Amino acid sequence: MIPGRDTLKDLITWWCPSDGVHASPVPGISCIKVSRPQQRAKRHWRASFCIAVQGTKEILLEGQVYREREPHYIVSPIDLPVTSRVAGVSSARPLLGLKMDFDAVALREVAAQLDRARPDDVEHTGRAIFIGKASDRMLDAASRLGALFATPDDATVLAPLVRKELIFHLLKGPDGPAIRQLVRAGSQAHRIAEAVHHLQASLAEDVDIASLARTAGMSRAVFFKRFKEATAMSPLQYQKRLRLLEARRLMVEEGAGAEVSAFRVGYTSASQFSREYSRMFGDAPLRDTRALKQTAAVVQDM
DSSP, X not given: OOHHHHHHHHHHHHHOSXXXXXXXXXXXXXXXXXXXXXXXXXXXXXXXXXXXXXXXXXXXXXXXXXXXXXXXXXXXXXXXXXXXXXXXXXXXXXXXXXXXXXXHHHHHHHHHHHHHHSOOOOOOOSOSOEEEEOOHHHHHHHHHHHHGGGOHHHHHHHHHHHHHHHHHHHHTSTTHHHHHHHHSTTSHHHHHHHHHHHHHHTTTSOOOHHHXXXXXXXXXXXXXXXXXXXXXXXXXXXXXXXXXXXXHHHHHHSOOOHHHHHHHXXXXXXXXXHXXXXXXXXXXXXXXXXXXXXXXXXXXXX
């Protein structure tokens, strides 16, 4: 039995009276509980640092399956359109997780300190999602972070310190060198991450790959290759999938109509939007969103 793991399970169970994502008293940190197995579904995976202390989260990214035995962490410094599911859970043994919004500033600070102590000049490539076994020290820090939910005043000062400690343990682990590259100014990985952030922030704009490549200081061919290594898709595919996921969210969560949602995410043709939506989600926008509302399905990641 791992004390930190058991404590974290108890804390998450306390803060999750029902299935779903429950905001904690500490800004940017949520607790997750899922007690029913999920079918694979397309979701918008938000940039985050998650620790699953119980249960298995499976992520499929363009044919590559990411899965780890509990307890494990899932880290993505960028938003990604993925296919995912929760497997092997029940009401008696649900998935329990702690989710933290991705803190790029804290990551850069810790990475810079580690770079000064142990410089790593090797360029690491690969997808911008990382899943690995959570160490005992990581679980201990996460349990202390969860314990701060009961004392919000203390959390104001202590939570940022414990979050940095969690990042420290992450960066000291096997995935640390590749994650450090993503925030190291001047590295190709960081320049690709910046291009991804630009696409996220300008969903309604047309993709100008030549301009993105120039900003990244790469040839078009190299930019395309590095972008696909990080996200498993081309810039156009990435934007299209995020657009459709955001349009779906607008329809389900905000009650917007299909045409309004399509326009808000950058489509100028309702028929094109309907075709691409049906191709991605397997049904027309109206029928798909009606089914989601009836089953209370969660559009965002869990």
